[in-house]
Amino acid sequence: MSSIDYKAIQDALTPEDIKRILSTYDVKPYIEAVNYIVFPTVCHNLTGGSPKLYYYKDSHLFKCYTECGDVFNIFTLLVKINKLRGTPISYAEAARQCGIHGLSFLEGGRIKSVEDDINYLYNLLKTQDVSIHLPTLNDSILDRYIFDENALKLWVDEGISYNTMRKYNIRYDPIENAIIIPNYDINGNLISLRGRFTSADSDVKYRPIIYNGKVLSHPSSMSLYGIHITKEAIKRQKLAIIFEAEKSVLMMDTIYGDNNTAVATLGKNLSMQQIKMLLKLGVQEVMLAYDADYTDYPTMELKRQEYQKIANVLKTYFNVSILMDLDFNKLQYKDSPIDRGKEVFEELLKTRIYI
Numbered sequence: 001m002s003s004i005d006y007k008a009i010q011d012a013l014t015p016e017d018i019k020r021i022l023s024t025y026d027v028k029p030y031i032e033a034v035n036y037i038v039f040p041t042v043c044h045n046l047t048g049g050s051p052k053l054y055y056y057k058d059s060h061l062f063k064c065y066t067e068c069g070d071v072f073n074i075f076t077l078l079v080k081i082n083k084l085r086g087t088p089i090s091y092a093e094a095a096r097q098c099g100i101h102g103l104s105f106l107e108g109g110r111i112k113s114v115e116d117d118i119n120y121l122y123n124l125l126k127t128q129d130v131s132i133h134l135p136t137l138n139d140s141i142l143d144r145y146i147f148d149e150n151a152l153k154l155w156v157d158e159g160i161s162y163n164t165m166r167k168y169n170i171r172y173d174p175i176e177n178a179i180i181i182p183n184y185d186i187n188g189n190l191i192s193l194r195g196r197f198t199s200a201d202s203d204v205k206y207r208p209i210i211y212n213g214k215v216l217s218h219p220s221s222m223s224l225y226g227i228h229i230t231k232e233a234i235k236r237q238k239l240a241i242i243f244e245a246e247k248s249v250l251m252m253d254t255i256y257g258d259n260n261t262a263v264a265t266l267g268k269n270l271s272m273q274q275i276k277m278l279l280k281l282g283v284q285e286v287m288l289a290y291d292a293d294y295t296d297y298p299t300m301e302l303k304r305q306e307y308q309k310i311a312n313v314l315k316t317y318f319n320v321s322i323l324m325d326l327d328f329n330k331l332q333y334k335d336s337p338i339d340r341g342k343e344v345f346e347e348l349l350k351t352r353i354y355i
């Protein structure tokens with residue numbers, strides 16, 4: 001497992017960022033010169049430090065000229081300050097605090113609004129519970145559909161076992177000729193039904209189910225498909241693998257069973273609500289397992305840039321990697337990384353790219 005790119009965060013921080021971060025600890029500079037800023041020696045003094053802690057702008061490093069007599073970066077300084085104050089934090093937590101501030105710099109201010117969102121939500125996360133209650137459906141609505149092994153064999157052929165389908169309450173609608181996929185919130189409340197329409201003449205393969213004139217959908221940004229089941233494995237492994245579609249989560253279940261840490265976003269968008277859910281489960285590592293919608297290097301590079309934007313938001317909180325078919329020889333066009341089975345998936349896992 002790789003780690004956070006501490007050096008990149010450290011080097012991305014501007015003198016303004018350093019001052020802002022330290023001001024949240026009530027640490028104000030004594031003086032600022034062109035090449036350095038002088039702070040009180042909060043590295044070893046709880047109160048009344050002397051003006052002997054220098055921050056050098058070019059090297060992004062601090063030097064304490066008195067007791068510590070040492071050179072260290074901003075993360076180490078935050079660790080020292082918090083230790084002195086009796087609220088110890090890890091190096092990674094210190095970096096995380098700085099990463100948030102560094103984000104606008106990393107993206108040249110282009111995703112400023114995202115940064116604002118993150119800061120807002122991060123503060124909210126620390127201070128209060130912001131659980132959003134989606135309207136829930138009555139489970140009995142599933143009674144109108146059947147578990148028809150013949151009709152569901154279509155998915156067995158694609159690598160989803162009947163056991164998995166039972167576990168996730170997959171059903172079949174013989175009238176509409178559709179496989180019914182129930183969506184649950186993290187607590188196992190039914191929030192929507194999607195249909196996979198199997199007739200050759202259906203113009204859209206996937207769409208929400210309409211029942212008694214009511215569209216049984218939910219805003220996909222408000223939940224993660226599969227999380228009501230995979231949350232235990234996610235908690236245990238502090239890892240979440242994010243796919244685009246429900247079927248991938250189901251295939252993962254058939255292969256990995258109770259160790260499945262997959263969820264699906266039903267598209268590529270990832271919301272702060274979803275990030276918050278993962279944080280609450282203690283996730284430290286996120287792997288993006290998107291469909292292979294590229295067939296050559298130019299389109300792959302475009303996709304990689306698209307993923308990078310998503311990853312930039314995620315990496316404030318998690319170690320982030322992406323599974324890609326770098327040699328175009330493991331997946332077919334539009335395949336999910338799990339579509340070709342366990343062996344191919346685990347090869348893609350081995351060559352995942354950390355960003």
Ligand SMILES: [Zn+2]
Binds near residue numbers: 041043045064069
């Ligand atoms: Zn010191």
